[in-house]
Amino acid sequence: MAKQPMLKFVKVERDMPTKRSAGDRKLDFAEIYAEFADAKAKEQASRCSQCGVPYCQSHCPLHNNIPDWLRLTAEGRLQEAYDVSQATNTFPEICGRICPQDRLCEGNCVIEQSGHGTVTIGSVEKYVTDTAWEEGWVQPITPSQERSESVGIIGAGPGGLAAADVLRRAGVQVTVYDRYDRSGGLLTYGIPGFKLEKDVVMRRNEQLEKGGVTFKLNCNVGEDITFEEIRAAHDAVIIATGVYKSRDLQLPNNTATGIERAIDYLTVSNKLSFGDSVAEFDSGQFDASGKRVVVIGGGDTAMDCVRTAIRQGATSVKCLYRRDRANMPGSQREVQNAEEEGVVFEWLSAPKGFTEEGGKVTGVMVQKMRLGAPDATGRQAPEVIEGADYVEDADIVIKALGFEPEDLPTLWSQPELAVTRWGTVKAAFTTGATDLPGVYAVGDIVRGASLVVWAIRDGRDCATAILEQMSGAAAVAAQ
Numbered sequence: 240m241a242k243q244p245m246l247k248f249v250k251v252e253r254d255m256p257t258k259r260s261a262g263d264r265k266l267d268f269a270e271i272y273a274e275f276a277d278a279k280a281k282e283q284a285s286r287c288s289q290c291g292v293p294y295c296q297s298h299c300p301l302h303n304n305i306p307d308w309l310r311l312t313a314e315g316r317l318q319e320a321y322d323v324s325q326a327t328n329t330f331p332e333i334c335g336r337i338c339p340q341d342r343l344c345e346g347n348c349v350i351e352q353s354g355h356g357t358v359t360i361g362s363v364e365k366y367v368t369d370t371a372w373e374e375g376w377v378q379p380i381t382p383s384q385e386r387s388e389s390v391g392i393i394g395a396g397p398g399g400l401a402a403a404d405v406l407r408r409a410g411v412q413v414t415v416y417d418r419y420d421r422s423g424g425l426l427t428y429g430i431p432g433f434k435l436e437k438d439v440v441m442r443r444n445e446q447l448e449k450g451g452v453t454f455k456l457n458c459n460v461g462e463d464i465t466f467e468e469i470r471a472a473h474d475a476v477i478i479a480t481g482v483y484k485s486r487d488l489q490l491p492n493n494t495a496t497g498i499e500r501a502i503d504y505l506t507v508s509n510k511l512s513f514g515d516s517v518a519e520f521d522s523g524q525f526d527a528s529g530k531r532v533v534v535i536g537g538g539d540t541a542m543d544c545v546r547t548a549i550r551q552g553a554t555s556v557k558c559l560y561r562r563d564r565a566n567m568p569g570s571q572r573e574v575q576n577a578e579e580e581g582v583v584f585e586w587l588s589a590p591k592g593f594t595e596e597g598g599k600v601t602g603v604m605v606q607k608m609r610l611g612a613p614d615a616t617g618r619q620a621p622e623v624i625e626g627a628d629y630v631e632d633a634d635i636v637i638k639a640l641g642f643e644p645e646d647l648p649t650l651w652s653q654p655e656l657a658v659t660r661w662g663t664v665k666a667a668f669t670t671g672a673t674d675l676p677g678v679y680a681v682g683d684i685v686r687g688a689s690l691v692v693w694a695i696r697d698g699r700d701c702a703t704a705i706l707e708q709m710s711g712a713a714a715v716a717a718q
């Protein structure tokens with residue numbers, strides 16, 4: 240009988256792929272983790288305890304069959320591991336790189352709970368799928384038969400693309416509309432290359448295009464084409480537009496030159512990664528080189544901004560957050576990476592306004608905070624410490640305060656498109672169906688700012704619901 244390769248967590252310690260030194264990684268926008276070596280991936284996968292009730296799987300939004308592909312990896316059966324992994328995830332190599340695993344699968348790993356250190360699920364998932372691409376196991380999209388029905392998808396982010404993949408594999412005619420010049424949504428223009436290299440996203444875009452998905456890029460729905468025109472052209476429409484309205488602060492001197500929105504800063508930086516020439520960078524507006532940068536916010540977007548500024552050659556990078564380290568929304572792993580790279584965190588610090596000279600920002604007026612009694616949500620509310628204000632000098636200030644949905648019913652003249660009181664589109668759980676017949680919605684525009692893995696889940700569920708609807712309609716027509 241073959242030797243049981245699993246349950247090695249007692250003897251083998253948790254190990255991540257090698258992380259590049261902070262000095263090295265500050266010099267470019269390449270990913271900071273190397274790939275697992277083959278033997279290391281097998282060894283780490285073999286730590287899995289193959290629980291009867293795998294909590295990792297139930298806490299993965301895609302319910303990935305993690306114990307099975309870990310076992311297959313440990314046994315060296317990588318192609319089978321890839322087959323199992325891709326059966327539930329459209330972009331496993333992307334999730335393996337950027338899911339906050341500490342809050343999802345790995346955070347619920349049973350051996351972690353027993354003090355042995357979680358299985359490095361995300362790194363193995365990335366390794367398996369990267370290997371599949373290298374070995375040519377990632378199959379092109381080749382529907383066994385073409386269908387006459389067509390679906391229009393507005394938004395080429397992970398939600399829209401996951402739906403496009405499922406629909407196209409079933410032979411549906413799919414057109415994806417996006418206002419950007421490249422598809423991928425925030426995978427392309429939000430998340431920096433040091434977390435997710437751009438060729439990883441582009442090869443998925445190419446796979447979809449080669450598989451027959453039509454992309455209409457540089458096409459802003461509501462400006463270049465109306466929502467009604469899209470509805471008329473397709474049997475069903477999926478809204479997957481994400482959330483892009485930046486939250487703002489109404490503070491003194493808020494409009495001084497040099498105060499920027501995080502999404503604009505990151506988009507410009509990502510465009511540069513493609514080799515594009517960007518006027519707003521060449522003018523110095525979004526170039527942090529030789530400047531003192533202050534980023535306001537404590538989420539993952541703020542972490543991406545501070546680490547981008549470091550790579551652009553800022554002389555100093557500070558992050559202001561009004562709560563403390565334990566209460567910040569961003570991933571602790573990313574804070575550690577940022578600190579290693581030289582970012583200074585000013586915890587319990589909130590902006591009160593900006594100083595300026597001749598219309599140009601010169602600093603952030605900071606008020607120091609303490610954490611008071613818990614509010615209605617149970618979180619301790621920050622309170623101002625009187626008399627502790629100071630000015631943090633800055634040449635560029637980046638506001639990373641979160642995102643809200645754009646007002647789609649107004650922008651698209653669709654008053655019947657029901658939205659929640661937060662402005663997100665109202666859509667049925669598991670199908671994404673909205674109040675408008677034949678119109679569905681997925682991803683951040685439904686959930687509010689969320690995660691890539693949830694957008695993928697929504698896209699897949701919605702596409703499956705549309706296929707069921709189409710099959711039902713075809714069966715009725717055939718009667």
Ligand SMILES: Cc1cc2nc3c(=O)[nH]c(=O)nc-3n(C[C@H](O)[C@H](O)[C@H](O)COP(=O)(O)OP(=O)(O)OC[C@H]3O[C@@H](n4cnc5c(N)ncnc54)[C@H](O)[C@@H]3O)c2cc1C
Nearest residue numbers: 394396397398417418424425460480481682683689690691
């Ligand atoms: C800086 C940053 C870092 C992040 N890091 C992570 C991370 O590490 N891990 C993680 O899991 N999540 C992360 N997220 C969140 C994640 O990126 C989103 O949850 C996810 O991309 C949502 O997918 P989506 O398909 O709903 O929307 P998006 O990815 O936002 O895509 C929406 C697409 O719709 C297009 N669009 C919008 N309006 C129109 C219109 N009117 N006409 C045509 N096209 C339109 C946009 O151009 C865009 O391409 C991050 C977000 C940001 C901002």
Ligand code: SF4
Nearest residue numbers: 299334338343344361
């Ligand atoms: S998709 Fe995300 S949550 Fe699920 S197994 Fe992969 S890394 Fe973990």
